[in-house]
Every structure is written in structure tokens, then in C-alpha cells.
Amino acid sequence: MRRDVFQAIADPTRRAIISLIALQAMTPNAIALHFDTSRQAISKHLKILSECELIKAKQEGREIYYELEIKRMKEIDKWLEQFRKIWENKFSQLDDVLKKLKQK
Amino acid sequence: MRRDVFQAIADPTRRAIISLIALQAMTPNAIALHFDTSRQAISKHLKILSECELIKAKQEGREIYYELEIKRMKEIDKWLEQFRKIWENKFSQLDDVLKKLKQK
DNA sequence: CTCTTGCGAAACTAAAAGGTTGCGCATATA
DNA sequence: TATATGCGCAACCTTTTAGTTTCGCAAGAG
Numbered sequence: 001m002r003r004d005v006f007q008a009i010a011d012p013t014r015r016a017i018i019s020l021i022a023l024q025a026m027t028p029n030a031i032a033l034h035f036d037t038s039r040q041a042i043s044k045h046l047k048i049l050s051e052c053e054l055i056k057a058k059q060e061g062r063e064i065y066y067e068l069e070i071k072r073m074k075e076i077d078k079w080l081e082q083f084r085k086i087w088e089n090k091f092s093q094l095d096d097v098l099k100k101l102k103q104k
Numbered sequence: 105m106r107r108d109v110f111q112a113i114a115d116p117t118r119r120a121i122i123s124l125i126a127l128q129a130m131t132p133n134a135i136a137l138h139f140d141t142s143r144q145a146i147s148k149h150l151k152i153l154s155e156c157e158l159i160k161a162k163q164e165g166r167e168i169y170y171e172l173e174i175k176r177m178k179e180i181d182k183w184l185e186q187f188r189k190i191w192e193n194k195f196s197q198l199d200d201v202l203k204k205l206k207q208k
Numbered sequence: 209c210t211c212t213t214g215c216g217a218a219a220c221t222a223a224a225a226g227g228t229t230g231c232g233c234a235t236a237t238a
Numbered sequence: 239t240a241t242a243t244g245c246g247c248a249a250c251c252t253t254t255t256a257g258t259t260t261c262g263c264a265a266g267a268g
Contacts, residue, residue: 010114011256015183022190029214041257043216062214062265073187076180079119083177086126115226133244145227147246166235166244212267218260225254231247238241 005075008052013037014045018054018068025058025067109179112156117141118149122158122172129162129171 009015017031028046032039046066049055054072058065113119121135136146150170153159158176162169 004116006116006119007114010111012108012110013256015110019186022187027214028216037256038258039215040217040259044256047216064215068187068190070187070191073184074191077184077188080177080181080184082123083126083172083174084181086172087174087178117226131244132246141226142228143245144229144247148226151246168245210268212265214265215263217262219258220260221256221258223255223257226252228249228251230249232245233247234243234245236241236243238239 003048003051005052005054005072006079008049008054009076011045013042014049017042017045017049018073021055021066022068022070025065027063027065031066107152107155109156109158109176110183112153112158113180115149117146118153121146121149121153122177125159125170126172126174129169131167131169135170 009018013035016035020026020031020034028039028043031046032042035042046055046057049066050057052072053069055066056069058067113122117139120139124130124135124138132143132147132150135150136143139146150159153170154161156176157173159170160173162171
């Protein structure tokens with residue numbers, strides 16, 4: 001079963017969950033209230049996110065709080081790095097063009 | 105059919121295609137040579153990437169060159185922005201801790 | 209102890225993903 | 239003109255995904 005960060009963030013619900021718990025850790029029930037699906041469906045998403053280590057569970061009595069593991073998000077950032085170089089380069093080329101236009 | 109940038113980069117083959125043509129525009133056949141699948145399978149990936157406007161086709165005779173549309177990659181970067189704030193913040197908090205430790 | 213609540217796990221279903229083969233068409237080459 | 243090449247598209251198959259319903263268990267509340 002393929003299970004990586006990119007596949008994890010492919011689903012819009014999972015992206016929303018990530019954004020939601022980025023602010024504060026939440027229980028599955030609390031998270032599910034924000035969506036139009038069942039608590040079990042959310043639990044499945046949480047399981048996938050856990051397997052990718054994008055989130056971490058913290059048991060508190062019978063409640064389980066899930067919080068974001070920010071470090072995994074950096075993997076995406078790392079992959080983007082190669083393209084950031086390209087678009088920054090294109091911008092600097094555009095800057096050059098604009099500078100030359102102003103000089104005329 | 106769901107079709108957005110995040111779903112597009114979920115597949116490892118598509119990520120590899122993106123990295124490949126980031127350097128220079130390539131034809132489907134040339135791209136397929138880099139992978140262990142058929143030309144048609146690559147064409148399917150190219151179609152998905154096109155629909156997400158992550159790549160752009162340029163016809164040249166009977167050959168079609170696909171090139172990266174770097175601007176769409178920025179959407180991912182934009183989404184990451186919210187988390188970048190968090191991890192930079194955590195780093196700065198860590199910095200504070202380290203500074204205080206040094207002061208002792 | 210009994211009932212409620214919060215949760216994960218299993219079994220099932222519909223839809224989507226990712227691959228294959230086969231086809232037709234346009235362009236290049238002999 | 240005949241043949242080879244580059245490509246997209248459609249049909250088909252298999253596996254994965256995302257959801258549902260049902261269940262069982264552990265932790266609080268009465």
C-alpha cells in the first residue's frame with residue numbers, strides 16, 4: 001500500500017483536517033463536526049495521516065487528541081525546492097527585463 | 105472527477121515526469137523511455153497534468169513537446185505557507201530557549 | 209453495576225486510479 | 239504512393255480509495 005505525504009495531502013478532506021488541527025489538537029469527534037461525513041470516515045483519514053506521521057495521537061482519558069507533526073510538512077517543501085529555484089530564476093529574469101525597460 | 109494540483113502530484117510517476125520536464129520540454133515517447141511503463145500510460149499522466157495546467161503542450165510537426173507550467177507549482181507553495189509560519193515560529197521559540205540556556 | 213460516550217476495527221460497496229491492448233489519424237520518410 | 243513513426247483515444251481489467259454500517263471495547267457518569 002502506497003503511503004506517503006503526497007498521497008496523504010491529495011485528499012481535500014485530509015488537507016482540511018491538517019489545517020484544522022494545525023491551530024490546536026482535536027479529537028476525532030470534534031474534527032468530524034466540521035465535515036459532512038461520519039466520524040468513522042474521519043477516523044480513517046486520521047489513520048492514514050498517522051501512518052504518514054503527519055499527525056500524532058495523544059490519549060487523554062477516553063479522548064484522543066490529534067495534533068499536527070509539522071516536520072513532515074517540510075518534506076513537501078523540500079520537494080518544491082527544486083522548482084522554487086526555477087521560478088525565482090524566471091522572476092529574476094523578468095526583473096532584468098523590467099530594469100532594461102526602465103533604462104530606455 | 106477530482107482534478108487538482110494536489111491530486112496530480114500524488115502519483116510518484118507524475119512527480120518524476122514533472123521533475124524531468126522541468127529541465128527541458130520533452131515528447132511523450134522520450135518521457136516514457138525513463139519509466140518502466142507504456143507510452144500510453146505516460147500519455148494518461150500527461151493528460152491529467154495538462155488538465156491541472158501543470159504542463160503545457162507544444163506541437164512541432166508530429167511531435168508534441170510538453171513543458172512545465174511553473175506557476176501552478178506555486179499553488180502548492182501557497183498552501184504550505186500557512187504551515188511554514190508555524191514551523192518558523194517553532195524554530196524561533198527554540199532559538200529563544202537556546203539563547204536563554206546560553207545566558208545561564 | 210448499568211448506561212452513555214469516544215473511539216478503532218472489520219466488512220461491504222461504489223467509484224476512481226492506473227495500467228494494458230488495440231485502434232485511427234496525422235506527419236514524416238522511402 | 240506505400241510505409242513507418244508519434245500521438246491521442248477508447249475499451250477493458252485490477253487494485254485502491256473513500257465512504258457506509260455494524261460491532262466491540264474502554265473510560266466516565268448515573
